[in-house]
Structures are given as C-alpha cells and as structure tokens.
Amino acid sequence: MAIFSNDSLRQKHVLITGATGGIGYETAKVLASMGARLTITGRNEEKLLELKQELISLAGEENIFVKTADLTDQASREELVESSAKALGFINGLVNSAGIGGGGVVEELDEETVERVMDVNFKSTLFLTQLVYRKMLEQKEGDIVNLSSLSGLRGTHGNTAYAASKFAVIGWTQSMALEAIEHNIRVNAVCPGYVETEMAWNSIRKKAEKNGISFEEGMKEAAAAIPSGRISTTEEVANTIAFLLTDAARNIVGESLKISGGNFMR
Numbered sequence: 355m356a357i358f359s360n361d362s363l364r365q366k367h368v369l370i371t372g373a374t375g376g377i378g379y380e381t382a383k384v385l386a387s388m389g390a391r392l393t394i395t396g397r398n399e400e401k402l403l404e405l406k407q408e409l410i411s412l413a414g415e416e417n418i419f420v421k422t423a424d425l426t427d428q429a430s431r432e433e434l435v436e437s438s439a440k441a442l443g444f445i446n447g448l449v450n451s452a453g454i455g456g457g458g459v460v461e462e463l464d465e466e467t468v469e470r471v472m473d474v475n476f477k478s479t480l481f482l483t484q485l486v487y488r489k490m491l492e493q494k495e496g497d498i499v500n501l502s503s504l505s506g507l508r509g510t511h512g513n514t515a516y517a518a519s520k521f522a523v524i525g526w527t528q529s530m531a532l533e534a535i536e537h538n539i540r541v542n543a544v545c546p547g548y549v550e551t552e553m554a555w556n557s558i559r560k561k562a563e564k565n566g567i568s569f570e571e572g573m574k575e576a577a578a579a580i581p582s583g584r585i586s587t588t589e590e591v592a593n594t595i596a597f598l599l600t601d602a603a604r605n606i607v608g609e610s611l612k613i614s615g616g617n618f619m620r
C-alpha cells in the first residue's frame with residue numbers, strides 16, 4: 355500500500371545498509387518509489403544486483419549505486435561512504451539496517467558471539483554513521499534511521515546479547531540525536547517486534563525446536579502472543595522508516611518507534 359507520493363523524497367540520496375536483508379530490501383523499494391536516489395549495500399553482490407534490477411523501473415538506473423561492504427571493517431566503511439558520495443553526491447539520509455541475530459541464553463554465551471553481535475549491530479552502525487555524519491555536518495542537514503528492536507526496549511528471553519546490542523543502539527540514538535539536532539540533523543530508531551524475514555523465522559524455529567513443537571506451530575504461537583494477532587510485514591517497517599525520513603517527521607527527534615502489533619504491552 356503506497357502512502358507517499360513519488361515526490362516525498364525527490365532527489366534525496368539515501369544510503370541503506372543490510373539492503374540484501376528482508377527489511378533493507380523492502381525499504382529500498384519504498385524509498386525508490388518516493389523518488390529517492392539510493393546507495394544499496396550488503397555483502398551479497400548477486401542479491402544487490404537483483405535488487406538493483408527491481409529499483410531501476412522505480413528510480414532509473416542513474417539513481418542507484420551498488421556497493422558491497424563488510425561493515426565491521428573500517429576501510430570497507432570508508433570506501434563505501436566515499437564511493438557513494440562520489441557516485442550520487444551528498445548523502446541526505448542513512449538507514450542502518452544491517453544486523454545479525456544470535457546470543458543465546460546467559461549460561462551459554464561466549465566471548466566470540468558477544469563480540470560479533472556487538473560489532474555488527476552496534477559498533478559498525480556507530481562508525482559508519484560517524485563517517486556519514488561528518489559529511490552531513492558540513493551541509494547542516496541529514497536524517498538517520500537506526501534499526502533497533504523491541505528487544506532493545508524490554509529485553510528478550512534467550513537472546514540476551516542481541517537485546518543488549520539493540521539497547522545500545524537506542525542509547526546511542528538518543529544521545530546522538532541531542533548533538534545532531536543542533537546541526538539540523540535528525541536521528542531516530544525503529545523498534546520492530548517480529549517481522550516476516552529470515553531473522554524472525556530463525557528465532558521462531560529455534561524456540562519451536564526447544565519446546566518440541568513444529569515450526570508451523572511455533573509461528574502460530576508467535577502470532578497469537580501479539581495483540582494484533584500477527585507478525586509485521588517488511589513493508590510496514592519500510593513505510594515507518596520512510597516516514598521518519600520525510601519532512602512530515604521533521605520534529606520527531608531521538609524517537610524509538612515501535613512496530614509490534616502492540617506486543618510491547620505484553
């Protein structure tokens with residue numbers, strides 16, 4: 355369902371990380387349909403090129419820049435930002451959608467897993483944003499949306515390291531928002547509950563296995579635990595991200611917007 359026009363983000367250049375993933379992929383399509391120029395990045399080049407093909411009809415080939423990057427690597431982050439600015443000019447918007455699940459129950463956590471989860475979900479997001487932010491500071495404009503999670507607001511049983519990394523994203527979003535708004539740059543976070551992507555299915559599968567039920571039963575249980583009775587679609591999350599990037603949201607600052615079918619109340 356289109357809720358914006360193809361002028362809502364006309365000429366804005368937005369860089370989307372995790373664009374090969376469920377939420378990033380859909381966000382790219384929504385933003386392209388709103389007139390944005392896009393840098394799409396992820397680790398899987400084939401998937402990025404597949405996305406590019408879909409975006410061409412919405413935005414035109416000249417408005418799409420594709421770049422693979424491992425965001426845990428500073429040189430890769432620098433190359434991404436520099437090549438993106440060179441290809442499509444000033445980066446007006448940044449969507450930090452790259453992320454990984456993982457963690458496990460407390461007694462099973464190991465240092466390597468915790469470091470990996472914090473590295474991708476928090477540290478990489480922070481240092482990529484820093485690079486883009488330095489450029490935004492020169493222009494005194496920009497909009498940044500970080501993917502946190504419902505887990506980053508209330509914790510999740512059995513997913514402690516992931517939840518901690520998403521709490522970090524919110525703490526950092528709110529702190530950065532205070533500094534950035536002095537320069538006309540807005541920073542916000544979105545906090546989805548379960549979304550129809552591989553990440554959610556993996557988590558539901560793991561829980562189902564532990565409880566000795568089938569994946570289908572696990573899916574039914576997960577949906578039934580949500581007041582609205584269902585898991586969010588990627589389009590619903592993408593539309594929320596898109597809204598935060600538009601002028602309609604110009605006084606929304608440091609927000610952690612939940613998209614959970616009311617699940618945060620349970």
Ligand code: NAD
Binds near residue numbers: 377454502545
């Ligand atoms: P996904 O697994 O489908 O996609 C994740 C993306 O991150 C992929 O494109 C992957 O390539 C990229 N990525 C991971 N590590 C990377 C690295 N080192 N360098 C570059 N890219 C890397 O996940 P998704 O469901 O689309 O989730 C997107 C974001 O939303 C994540 O931050 C996730 O934590 C958050 N989130 C998802 C859900 C959900 O239920 N799916 C719920 C709440 C929050």
